[in-house]
Amino acid sequence: MNRYEKVFHQLREKNEGAFIPFAVAGDPDIAVSEMILKAYIDGGADILEIGYPFSDPIADGPVNQFAAQRAIDAHITPVSFFRLMKKIRRYSDLPVGLLLYANIALHLGCRNFCFAAADAGIDSLLVADMPPEEHGELSRAMSEAGLSRVFIVSELTPPGRMRMICDRVDAFVYVVSRLGTTGTDTTLSGGVRATLSKLKTITDKPLAVGFGISTPPHVGEVIAAGADAAIVGSALVKIIEEHHEAAEALPGLLAKKVRRYKAATRLQPRNGRNHYA
Amino acid sequence: MKRKKRTPGYFGRFGGAYVPETLMPALAEVERAFAAFQKDPLLQREFRELLKTYNGRPTPLYFARGLSAHLGGCRIYLKREDLNHTGAHKITNALGQAILAKYMGKTRLIAETGAGQHGVAVATAAALLGMKCDIYMGTIDMARQRPNVFRMDLLGTRVIPVDGGGKTLKDAVNEALRDWTATVRYTHYIFGSALGAHPFPTIVRTFQSVIGRETKKQLFAAEGRLPDFIVACVGGGSNAIGIFDAFLRDKTVKLVGVEAGGLGLNSGKHATRLSPTPNSRPGILHGSYSYVLQDRNGQIANTHSISAGLDYSGVGPQHSFLYKTGRVRYTYATDREAVEAFSLLCECEGIIPALESAHAVAYAVKEAPKRPRNDIMVINLSGRGDKDIFTVADYLGKKI
Numbered sequence: 001m002n003r004y005e006k007v008f009h010q011l012r013e014k015n016e017g018a019f020i021p022f023a024v025a026g027d028p029d030i031a032v033s034e035m036i037l038k039a040y041i042d043g044g045a046d047i048l049e050i051g052y053p054f055s056d057p058i059a060d061g062p063v064n065q066f067a068a069q070r071a072i073d074a075h076i077t078p079v080s081f082f083r084l085m086k087k088i089r090r091y092s093d094l095p096v097g098l099l100l101y102a103n104i105a106l107h108l109g110c111r112n113f114c115f116a117a118a119d120a121g122i123d124s125l126l127v128a129d130m131p132p133e134e135h136g137e138l139s140r141a142m143s144e145a146g147l148s149r150v151f152i153v154s155e156l157t158p159p160g161r162m163r164m165i166c167d168r169v170d171a172f173v174y175v176v177s178r179l180g181t182t183g184t185d186t187t188l189s190g191g192v193r194a195t196l197s198k199l200k201t202i203t204d205k206p207l208a209v210g211f212g213i214s215t216p217p218h219v220g221e222v223i224a225a226g227a228d229a230a231i232v233g234s235a236l237v238k239i240i241e242e243h244h245e246a247a248e249a250l251p252g253l254l255a256k257k258v259r260r261y262k263a264a265t266r267l268q269p270r271n272g273r274n275h276y277a
Numbered sequence: 278m279k280r281k282k283r284t285p286g287y288f289g290r291f292g293g294a295y296v297p298e299t300l301m302p303a304l305a306e307v308e309r310a311f312a313a314f315q316k317d318p319l320l321q322r323e324f325r326e327l328l329k330t331y332n333g334r335p336t337p338l339y340f341a342r343g344l345s346a347h348l349g350g351c352r353i354y355l356k357r358e359d360l361n362h363t364g365a366h367k368i369t370n371a372l373g374q375a376i377l378a379k380y381m382g383k384t385r386l387i388a389e390t391g392a393g394q395h396g397v398a399v400a401t402a403a404a405l406l407g408m409k410c411d412i413y414m415g416t417i418d419m420a421r422q423r424p425n426v427f428r429m430d431l432l433g434t435r436v437i438p439v440d441g442g443g444k445t446l447k448d449a450v451n452e453a454l455r456d457w458t459a460t461v462r463y464t465h466y467i468f469g470s471a472l473g474a475h476p477f478p479t480i481v482r483t484f485q486s487v488i489g490r491e492t493k494k495q496l497f498a499a500e501g502r503l504p505d506f507i508v509a510c511v512g513g514g515s516n517a518i519g520i521f522d523a524f525l526r527d528k529t530v531k532l533v534g535v536e537a538g539g540l541g542l543n544s545g546k547h548a549t550r551l552s553p554t555p556n557s558r559p560g561i562l563h564g565s566y567s568y569v570l571q572d573r574n575g576q577i578a579n580t581h582s583i584s585a586g587l588d589y590s591g592v593g594p595q596h597s598f599l600y601k602t603g604r605v606r607y608t609y610a611t612d613r614e615a616v617e618a619f620s621l622l623c624e625c626e627g628i629i630p631a632l633e634s635a636h637a638v639a640y641a642v643k644e645a646p647k648r649p650r651n652d653i654m655v656i657n658l659s660g661r662g663d664k665d666i667f668t669v670a671d672y673l674g675k676k677i
Contacts, residue, residue, distance in 0.1 A: 055576040056447065056562065058454045059297040065441060077574050102295050102561040107575025129295045129561065152298035156461070161301070179299055180459030 003095040003123050004148060004171045007046055008206045008228060017223035017265035018046035020208060021258050022099070022233030024064060025050050026071035028244035030080050033071070034087055036240060039251035041092045043258025046265075048088070049210075049231055050122075052081065052100035059128040061183030063234040066241060078108055082120040089121025097124040097150060097171065102134075110138045114145035124171035126150035132168050139168075150174050153199065155191035166203035172229060173199060176211040177222065184234045185212035188221055196226045216264035223265050232261055286475025288598035294474035295561045296454075303461045308476040310381045315483075320376060327372055331405070332362045334369070334487065338495035338655070343625035344638075350645040351505070351652035355628070356492050356520060358659045365631065365660030366488060366516045367398035371467060373484040375402035378465035385409040385464040389453040391418055391446035391512065392586035392633060393425025394660055395469030400434035402467075410434040413452040415444040418585045424664050443579035446512075446589045450563050470513025471593035474564030478593050485519025492655055493523050500653060506644070508533045509657040510636040511551070511607065512586045514593035516659035521605060531606065533644075534596065535636045537582030538609035546581035550592045551600040551607035562591040568600070583612040583668060584632035586660075610639035616672050618642050619662065631660035632668065 001009070011018050021040045026033050040048060053071035057064060088096065098117060105113040105127065117125065125147055130138065132151060142149060148171035153162055156179065166173055175196065178189040192209060199207055209222040210231030219230040236254060243250050286292050294304055314320050328334040337360065341353045358366040371388075378386060386403045387410070390396030396412040403410035412429055416438050419426050429436050442448040450473075457466040471481040496504055507524060509517035511534040524530045539547030542554050550557045550568040556578055560569040570578040570590040582588040599605040610618070615632055618639035622630050630638060637656050645654055662669075670677045 053576075055442065056451050058451050058563070059458070061455070062441075072576055103569070103571070103577070104575045106560055106566075107558075107571065128297055129564070131294065131296065131298055131301050134293050134295055154299045156299060156302045158302060165298075176299065179461065181455045 002148065003093065007095055011046065017227060018229035019044070019219065019258070019262040019265050020047045020049050020229050020231040021045050021236055021261070022049040022051060022231060023237060023240065024053050024067040024071055025081055025084060026053055026074060026076035027067040027240060028070045028247065029074040030076065030084055032244070032247045032250065034084055035251045036254060037088050038091055039255040040258050041094065043255035044262040045094065045258055047095045047097065047229065049097045049099060052098060052104050054101040054104055057101060059181055061181040061234060063237050063241065064182050067237045070244065082116050085120035085122055095123045096121060097126060098122045099126045099128060102127050102130045105138060110141040114141040114147055118145040118147055122147065124148040124150050126174060132165060152176055153195065154179060155195045159198065162199060163202050166199070166205055169205055172206040172208045173203065175199065175207055175209045175227065177209050178212045182211050182234050184214035184238065188213070188218050192222065193225050200226060216260050219261050219264040230265065288595045289601060291565070291567050291594035291597040292475055292478060293566050294564060295566065296474045296564050297458055299458045300461060304474055304476065306381065310377055311476060311480055314377050314380060320380060324373055324376055328369065332368055332372065333360060335491040336360050338492055338499065340499070341626055344622065347625045348642065348645040351648035351650065351654050353641055353645055354496065354653065354655045355658045356488060356655055358488060358516060358657060359630065359634070359661035363397050363401050364663065365394040365398070366485060366519060367395040367469060368401060369487060370481050370484040370515065371395065371398035371402040374465065374467040374480065375406050375408065379406055379408065381465065383463055383465040385460065386467055387411050387413070387453050387456055387464055388467045388469055389413045389446065389449035390469060391449070391588060392584065392631070393418070393422040393664060394586065396436070397425050397428050399467050400429045400432040403434060404432045411437055413437050413439050413449040415439045415446060415449050417444040418446065421668050422585055422664055423667065445585065447577065454563065470515040471518045471595060472513040472563060472565065472591065478565065478595055481515050482518045482522060482595065485515050486522040488516065488519040488657065489521060489523030492520060496655065503527055503530050504653040504655045506531045506533060506652070506654040507657070508535060508637045508640050508654060510535045510587060510633045510659060511592065511596060512589050512633060514596045516657050518593060518595055520657040525604060532604065533640060534605050534607045535640045536607060536609040537584060537587035537636060538611040539581040541611055547609070548580035548582045548588050548590070549609045551596060552609055559597065565594045567594040567597040568592055583615060583672065584636065586631070586633040587636065608640060610636040614639040616669060619669060629662040630658055631662045632665045634659045
């Protein structure tokens, strides 16, 4: 059983959803980034989602764009990134997913990138601008290196395509809760419920909802709607943005936040997976 | 990214569709609609009619007697794309895609713009067809292309300033893509160049290839033969692929693409992707696999050119393919060479060229004197230069 299977299995036994906090690696710099990721773990995260900073992140809203820029300005390199990931892996055994843009993997070469990632303790890759059709070479390298695949499904994805994507996923299906880029929303889009129900008729792979989830009630809502996990990114990254110049306070603040989000995954006891559907 | 068989959307190993999943259904929809559009006689007639009566196509092929005499080498012809409505070749693609968008039932157009020519073209098409329109433009480009910003405003389009990254074309494309991901149900994104994810490079080339077909016919009428050289500037590469396309199989015709050399390749301040430079490598930017200027960590590099329309880190995937196969020769002109060519064309021909097109003229200035009088060189004069007068005045230290 890999790390993802283990976590999702344990949480199902406990009738809990997984909470997945997100941060951009190296934001605002490598040292503080390490403290931030450890604070997420200390706060009770079940899985970590880590973004590799990229200069032109077309799937990200302004909050994550600025985070990536801070990390680039602090001179993150592939070497310092993988070193950071190794430290996180030594600190904890929870699953670590990496979100990146295609050019970063291509730049090192797909095989080099995948083996370095696996060696650093990363469990899965999600390439924001690489749909399954273009995934051939990277997928082969990922299989060789033992990395799991994550792909995105949106409310616009036709059913046939949903099936194709679910077949190729082996960590979890990333369900975007609204169209557009990452960011914080005040309300949750209604489309996500319909997408989750559709997906449940197609696959029994874990479903994680992200994009625009910003409050503990949102987290509770998507878990109640049948998701196996809720991903919170921009709402946490915003806190990093606001405090990055006085970073001492960050770990405490973030751990507290994560604890609140995590609590929301337990709020509504579920009777098996089909509670909502 | 090795690929052996021919896949739609690929030019050799370049191209593809590297976009967020949310856009995949939209790309499929555009591809289907474009195939239907090409077979629909009514839509085709509407497009042809507009090109003729609204755009002013065919644009003339003019024997540049002043420039040819001045340079004293081969005979030079100018393909007068600057005489299109709105002042550049961009309108041809904008009209074609706006009709396509309307046919798909979209009510809103968005686009990125660098020099503002594409933005003006899309704003024009939107006004003509009664569609809503928003244009993304980097704040540096807005400052250096003020006349075009106001033209878009007059046409009822909202220009959205982009302040991220290098504040130029690349950053405007990022914002337009983000907008499109959120509004794809009712919005069509008109890529301005033969760039981006499949099917856009093919659609833009198809619309712009009218330039090459006209040139071939016009030159046969004037000279009874094929040209020896065709020269075009390459930013994203739409005017170049537009004039090259009809000649790709005519192996005797030398095709030359001129990129922006900025302050010179050693300065690091340039937008030259298709010459050997330390930071140009195949990679993925804005939806396709192609040559991209990037740093040693795989981050996309910012570029510099005096001409906003060539100031871009990536290049259309078909150009990468033509560079690799050697069918097209790519070279560059620096800011200084472009401004000198700009002034020269003003003085010997009474034509104020766009700074982008002046890069192609700069190649002629270097090459034409070495060629015999019997040789024929066609320069694609992709746009007019009224928009650039402030930039050139600044560069020459003149006050206007």
